[in-house]
Amino acid sequence: MKIDLRRLYTYPVLAAERDDYRTCTFAAEMNYFGDAAGNLVLNIDFRMDCAEILQLIAHGDAQYILHAECPTTLYREIFCSTSQKFSCTIPNSRIKTHLDCMALIVLTRDVKNFSCGDWNEDFARLTFDLQRGNVLAYRRFEPLTIDDDPNIFKNVASIFSVYRCTVDAAPFEIELAANKIKIGLSAKDYLIYRRYCSRPDLQPLLNAMIIFPALVYVFEDLKADTDFEAYGGTAWFKSLTAAYRRLKINFTEHILREENSSIKLAQEVMNLPVTKALEGLSLICDDATEDS
Amino acid sequence: MELSFIKEHALDALKKGLPQTFGKYFTERDNSWLADICGENPFVKFRGVPDFELAPLNAGLTEGKIDFDNCKILYSRLSFLTPRQAADERFWAGLCHGTFYGYVRRRWGYDKGIDPSADTAKIITGIKNRFFFSGGARQRLLTNTLSKYWWARKIFSSDDLDVLGATDFYTKIFSVMTRSFIGNEKLRGGFMKFLRHFKERGITLNINNHVRPAMSELNKRGGAVVLDCLSEDEVAAIMIEHVEKIFPRKVINVPVKVVDVPKKISVGTAKIIPRVEVSCGRTVKFGDLVTMASMDGGRPRHYRPNDTLKKNHPEIFNGLLGKGVGSTVTLKDGKYQITEIK
Numbered sequence: 052m053k054i055d056l057r058r059l060y061t062y063p064v065l066a067a068e069r070d071d072y073r074t075c076t077f078a079a080e081m082n083y084f085g086d087a088a089g090n091l092v093l094n095i096d097f098r099m100d101c102a103e104i105l106q107l108i109a110h111g112d113a114q115y116i117l118h119a120e121c122p123t124t125l126y127r128e129i130f131c132s133t134s135q136k137f138s139c140t141i142p143n144s145r146i147k148t149h150l151d152c153m154a155l156i157v158l159t160r161d162v163k164n165f166s167c168g169d170w171n172e173d174f175a176r177l178t179f180d181l182q183r184g185n186v187l188a189y190r191r192f193e194p195l196t197i198d199d200d201p202n203i204f205k206n207v208a209s210i211f212s213v214y215r216c217t218v219d220a221a222p223f224e225i226e227l228a229a230n231k232i233k234i235g236l237s238a239k240d241y242l243i244y245r246r247y248c249s250r251p252d253l254q255p256l257l258n259a260m261i262i263f264p265a266l267v268y269v270f271e272d273l274k275a276d277t278d279f280e281a282y283g284g285t286a287w288f289k290s291l292t293a294a295y296r297r298l299k300i301n302f303t304e305h306i307l308r309e310e311n312s313s314i315k316l317a318q319e320v321m322n323l324p325v326t327k328a329l330e331g332l333s334l335i336c337d338d339a340t341e342d343s
Numbered sequence: 344m345e346l347s348f349i350k351e352h353a354l355d356a357l358k359k360g361l362p363q364t365f366g367k368y369f370t371e372r373d374n375s376w377l378a379d380i381c382g383e384n385p386f387v388k389f390r391g392v393p394d395f396e397l398a399p400l401n402a403g404l405t406e407g408k409i410d411f412d413n414c415k416i417l418y419s420r421l422s423f424l425t426p427r428q429a430a431d432e433r434f435w436a437g438l439c440h441g442t443f444y445g446y447v448r449r450r451w452g453y454d455k456g457i458d459p460s461a462d463t464a465k466i467i468t469g470i471k472n473r474f475f476f477s478g479g480a481r482q483r484l485l486t487n488t489l490s491k492y493w494w495a496r497k498i499f500s501s502d503d504l505d506v507l508g509a510t511d512f513y514t515k516i517f518s519v520m521t522r523s524f525i526g527n528e529k530l531r532g533g534f535m536k537f538l539r540h541f542k543e544r545g546i547t548l549n550i551n552n553h554v555r556p557a558m559s560e561l562n563k564r565g566g567a568v569v570l571d572c573l574s575e576d577e578v579a580a581i582m583i584e585h586v587e588k589i590f591p592r593k594v595i596n597v598p599v600k601v602v603d604v605p606k607k608i609s610v611g612t613a614k615i616i617p618r619v620e621v622s623c624g625r626t627v628k629f630g631d632l633v634t635m636a637s638m639d640g641g642r643p644r645h646y647r648p649n650d651t652l653k654k655n656h657p658e659i660f661n662g663l664l665g666k667g668v669g670s671t672v673t674l675k676d677g678k679y680q681i682t683e684i685k
Contacts, residue, residue: 120526
């Protein structure tokens with residue numbers, strides 16, 4: 052379920068992106084963790100300061116709802132409560148890649164002549180007969196990335212997949228539309244890559260040779276598509292967004308800043324790949340010297 | 344029987360290489376060519392299961408019946424998969440290229456060779472859909488030859504599948520399961536009640552003319568209310584009402600019988616319910632005013648089935664819809680007979 056500004060309501064709805072209410076706000080904070088059984092536990096805290104809606108909730112005419120959906124596994128469920136704080140558990144086996152969540156306040160009964168003193172003057176002195184199931188307030192959450200590697204900055208290669216092209220000698224290619232960033236190496240290059248990619252001492256070198264230029268290309272492409280329409284839904288984009296969020300940085304704003312060039316961003320994400328590669332190279336060469 | 348999945352980089356190599364390798368799906372009887380393309384054995388063993396066979400392809404069964412039977416066969420053997428595992432392309436591509444490579448080839452007639460007049464791009468798209476995952480999050484589960492069997496049975500119980508029926512099975516499954524509402528158990532239950540409502544009345548719904556418009560109507564209602572908050576009955580009622588409204592004559596075709604109502608003696612007074620006069624074959628639709636006489640000597644009842652979202656009696660309305668004058672209806676407080684429909 053997705054609600055955005057394109058959805059028009061015939062009555063005032065309280066949401067950060069709408070101006071139907073003048074001063075009242077609706078916020079919801081969600082934290083999540085994996086329990087001992089590996090299930091996903093969501094703790095949600097609703098905060099809303101509209102007296103009229105609070106009264107509806109107190110009378111049992113409305114309730115708080117968390118709407119959770121994972122299209123990849125055909126999972127969709129709501130969790131309801133009249134308490135502003137509650138927890139819910141979703142089996143880990145029901146979710147793959149990401150979980151779309153939305154916090155809502157929804158009517159549980161038909162309500163006649165609903166009005167609120169905080170409504171925008173367009174609605175002043177109006178009352179509405181509302182139906183059970185009508186949305187009174189909502190807040191969208193960023194999709195929860197489930198396969199998210201907490202060490203993504205240390206292991207950026209996890210959002211990449213290197214595959215073998217059927218052509219024997221060709222420049223390497225990159226595809227961004229899939230859930231992982233796909234890097235295609237020519238058949239000959241791929242064989243060499245496979246031979247060495249599992250060696251930890253060669254990882255920094257391979258990352259700098261293959262992943263780093265690919266990531267520069269990724270940021271170039273993202274900067275050109277300021278709405279992120281093409282890649283916003285991919286798992287790699289969500290992983291990067293989540294990783295930056297943990298650093299309290301808004302990913303999309305961050306990459307669009309003029310001072311953040313693609314090459315700077317790629318180095319930031321990979322934590323100085325060239326330095327690491329050179330250090331790795333010197334270790335290998337020094338070892339070789341000592342051996343000789 | 345050994346089940347294996349395909350390594351991710353091998354999967355990428357196979358998909359990317361399709362413009363060069365698509366012909367092998369038509370010419371190669373076994374899958375030994377995959378290792379050449381991938382540069383290594385592309386499979387990783389997942390687990391073993393007792394041997395089983397999918398529905399026979401040369402037994403004169405229709406494609407719908409083959410798909411229908413395979414849903415039950417495949418799911419019963421692979422019910423241990425979690426949805427998370429079953430949403431993984433590597434597993435289904437592994438099955439399509441491994442254990443069931445020959446079956447999938449024959450299912451789509453690839454064993455008969457390439458049609459020289461066929462469009463190459465379409466052939467490649469076909470292979471991508473049938474042997475791999477392609478398309479959106481829900482669509483991809485339903486285009487892969489084997490994955491769709493598992494998911495259809497996962498979402499619908501065996502009884503539900505029987506209601507859906509084998510005819511034109513894939514079109515139905517695809518149309519329904521690519522809808523977002525189908526993920527919610529309650530909404531799915533309401534959808535099945537909608538289908539059962541008509542099936543129990545001997546009415547066959549057409550996927551394009553009835554089911555799709557009813558699903559669109561439900562989706563439209565979802566713009567105003569959070570559908571997940573509705574009960575199964577309410578969901579069913581929205582869909583039933585819509586079908587009744589747009590196709591009242593074509594769909595509702597329940598024969599009305601003229602019946603003699605037995606005498607009923609109530610306490611103190613002998614009350615005879617008169618023989619019902621049937622003037623036409625009209626049946627109850629949404630919006631009609633229905634008058635019913637008690638067969639237990641109670642007071643008569645009047646109901647107007649309409650938007651059940653605003654009423655508390657969807658079960659009564661369900662019992663009335665499609666019935667004709669003279670039909671009997673059982674309510675909580677006794678039996679009634681329809682005497683008039685206005």
